[in-house]
Amino acid sequence: MIIAIDGPAAVGTGTLARGLAARFNLAHLDSGLLYRAVAARVLAAEGDGSDPDQAEKAARTVTVESLSEPGLRSERVGRVASKVAVHPAVRQTLLGRQREFARRPPGETAGAVLDGRDIGTVVLPNADVKFFLTGPLNVRLARRVKELRARGERFIQARVEQDMRERDQRDRSRAAAPLAAATDAHVIDTTELDAEAVLETACRLVRSSPRTSRTKVRRVSGAPSDTAQKVRSQESP
Ligand code: DC
Numbered sequence: 616m617i618i619a620i621d622g623p624a625a626v627g628t629g630t631l632a633r634g635l636a637a638r639f640n641l642a643h644l645d646s647g648l649l650y651r652a653v654a655a656r657v658l659a660a661e662g663d664g665s666d667p668d669q670a671e672k673a674a675r676t677v678t679v680e681s682l683s684e685p686g687l688r689s690e691r692v693g694r695v696a697s698k699v700a701v702h703p704a705v706r707q708t709l710l711g712r713q714r715e716f717a718r719r720p721p722g723e724t725a726g727a728v729l730d731g732r733d734i735g736t737v738v739l740p741n742a743d744v745k746f747f748l749t750g751p752l753n754v755r756l757a758r759r760v761k762e763l764r765a766r767g768e769r770f771i772q773a774r775v776e777q778d779m780r781e782r783d784q785r786d787r788s789r790a791a792a793p794l795a796a797a798t799d800a801h802v803i804d805t806t807e808l809d810a811e812a813v814l815e816t817a818c819r820l821v822r823s824s825p826r827t828s829r830t831k832v833r834r835v836s837g838a839p840s841d842t843a844q845k846v847r848s849q850e851s852p
Contacts, residue, residue, distance in 0.1 A: 616641065616726035616827055617717055617741075619734035622748035623783045623794060624693070625759040627805055627813060628730040631748065634814035635728050639821065642720035644679065646731030646738070647696065649709045651687040652677040654695035664698030667705070674699070674708040679716055690763070690770060690778060697782040700732075703791040713738045732786050735797035743826040746817055747796035750805040752779065 618635055622628045629645055636643040656673035657664055664670060686692060699705050713729060717739055720727040729738065735745035756776050763770050786794040796802055801820050805813055821827055 616821075617739055617743050618726070618728040618821065619739045619742035619745045619797070619800075620728065620730040620748065621732055621734050621736070621746070621794065621796065621800070622730075623732075623750075623755065623786065624779050625755040625762070626748040626750045627758065627810060628748055630810045631746065631813055631817055632728045632730040634810070635817060635821065638814075638818055639728075640725045641728045642716070642722055642724040642726070644713065644716045644727065644729045645682070646709070646713055646729055646734060647693075648682040648687055649677055649679075649712060650696040650700045650705075651692050652681040652684060653699045653705060653709070654692045655684060655687055657699060658692065658695055664695040667702040670699040670702050671704040671708060674705045677709070677712070679712060688766075689768070690775060694778055694782065697785050701785065701789040701791065706733075706737075706791050710738060717742075732794040733792035735800050736795055737792040740797070744821050744824045745797050745800035746820075747800040747802045748805050748813070749802060752776070752783070754806055755779065 616639060618632075618639075618641065620628045620632050620635075629647075632643050632645065635641060653670060653674045654664060656676065657666075657670055660669065660673070662669045713731075713734075717727045717729060726743075731738070735742060735747065756772075756779060759775060759779065760770075760772060763775070783794075801817075803813060803816055808816070
């Protein structure tokens with residue numbers, strides 16, 4: 616089973632992806648980390664993300680293994696990640712890494728869940744289930760601020776808000792693979808929903824999806840019934 620999740624900054628795509636990965640025994644790839652790893656390399660070379668050749672060169676050295684590098688989740692790296700993400704050559708280079716992950720998910724898993732900005736539209740247009748999360752800027756900002764506080768990062772709230780506004784605008788308006796909902800995505804407005812409610816809504820939609828209902832529920836041998844996991848059935852293509 617392949618699940619695609621997209622949405623703007625701090626809307627909760629990562630939290631939903633981790634939740635679905637745990638529920639359905641899927642490998643998870645946070646595709647934003649790939650762009651962040653490119654940004655970290657560009658910053659280390661004293662770039663600002665605007666030079667397409669420098670960014671492409673950096674992208675070629677990024678692999679899924681690069682994603683545990685420290686510091687990738689900082690606001691500074693996120694800002695430059697959005698800038699390197701406008702270059703088509705960077706996107707093309709990272710496209711292969713993401714598709715390869717979905718084709719051969721690591722570990723003993725029943726598939727993969729990827730989250731980002733263009734997963735359902737460009738990276739995995741044939742994903743079994745697609746979600747697009749939405750939420751107004753003020754709600755997303757409050758979540759990001761809470762997250763930064765929990766991580767003990769120092770920040771100026773007005774700067775975080777400004778960055779988020781600019782990043783959303785850049786991600787939505789770029790020519791190459793802009794942030795957009797796939798026409799066949801389930802759109803979930805997260806304004807009134809906490810993370811648990813978003814996960815429950817998504818789980819219901821996964822279970823009722825015509826694509827995943829072609830998969831059988833298999834119990835892990837000897838495990839309690841609530842650890843049932845979905846696996847591709849023999850007759851699935
Ligand atoms: O999700 P995030 O904040 O970690 O992503 C950082 C930036 O990476 C985001 O502003 C745009 C870019 N990105 C992208 O263009 N396409 C993706 N699939 C994922 C992230």
